[in-house]
Amino acid sequence: MSIPKHTDLSRLCIHTITTKPWNIEQSAKYYAAAGVKGITVWRDTLEGRDIRSTGRMLREEGLTVVSLCRGGFFPSIDPAKRKSAIDDNKRAIEEAAALGTNLIVLVCGADPSQPLTESRKQIQEGIESVLPEASAAGVRLAIEPLHPMYADSRSAINTLAQANDMAEAIDSPWVGIAVDVYHLWWDAHLQQEIERCARHNHLFAFHICDWKTPTTDLLFDRGLMGEGCIPVQQIRSWVEATGFKGFNEVEIFSNIYWKEDQHQFLKKIIEAYKEHS
Numbered sequence: 001m002s003i004p005k006h007t008d009l010s011r012l013c014i015h016t017i018t019t020k021p022w023n024i025e026q027s028a029k030y031y032a033a034a035g036v037k038g039i040t041v042w043r044d045t046l047e048g049r050d051i052r053s054t055g056r057m058l059r060e061e062g063l064t065v066v067s068l069c070r071g072g073f074f075p076s077i078d079p080a081k082r083k084s085a086i087d088d089n090k091r092a093i094e095e096a097a098a099l100g101t102n103l104i105v106l107v108c109g110a111d112p113s114q115p116l117t118e119s120r121k122q123i124q125e126g127i128e129s130v131l132p133e134a135s136a137a138g139v140r141l142a143i144e145p146l147h148p149m150y151a152d153s154r155s156a157i158n159t160l161a162q163a164n165d166m167a168e169a170i171d172s173p174w175v176g177i178a179v180d181v182y183h184l185w186w187d188a189h190l191q192q193e194i195e196r197c198a199r200h201n202h203l204f205a206f207h208i209c210d211w212k213t214p215t216t217d218l219l220f221d222r223g224l225m226g227e228g229c230i231p232v233q234q235i236r237s238w239v240e241a242t243g244f245k246g247f248n249e250v251e252i253f254s255n256i257y258w259k260e261d262q263h264q265f266l267k268k269i270i271e272a273y274k275e276h277s
């Protein structure tokens, strides 16, 4: 592989969902002790907490809060649900600002009872309607295209080309894209679309994990880097060739790994990060 391996953890970020059995205080303490420098916070971990002081705690551990996960889920055939999604995204923007991160990842949503084109229209309208709050709070929004197996209900944006089209149509410095290898590795146009994304200053985040064969669960069977068929290093080389200097964010949902001792799992993540990402 032409890209040098990671020799340190200075650009390693872990999503709290990856070590779901840990609460955010445990995640922060154990990531930091292992030398991890970034954390992406899933909103469920903030429940019942003062968000501002949680953000302070994360920074005191030496962690950069890379992003808040997640906003989105804009489309619905029901206008009341679309309105409540917009309200929820405004709340997410406030939470991100309180936490001290300038990025929210959007799982954009889809409603199986209407055409994907309609869902995409509603996604664009939803994002545009929260832009005043985003810019006032200094919080950017990253559209995350999801694998087409989720096109029914989780995201009507399924390729990087579609995400690029939408970010360019919205044309705001507050809207860009999160590239996740799990969702995009199969795309023959991935390299060109990564270059296009960066050319428009839309490349906001880079998520990594692996695709296992067979995948036994559509949501909760992601693998560690090196365990599957995704050419993670190749994709990273394309991302870095654009000048991207952000974190490599490990985002693994796994019923198998969540049952393991999380300290052992964290060791495996770090090994896999150095060897296979």
Ligand code: ZN
Residues within 6 Å of the ligand: 144, 178, 180, 207, 251
């Ligand atoms: Zn992701």
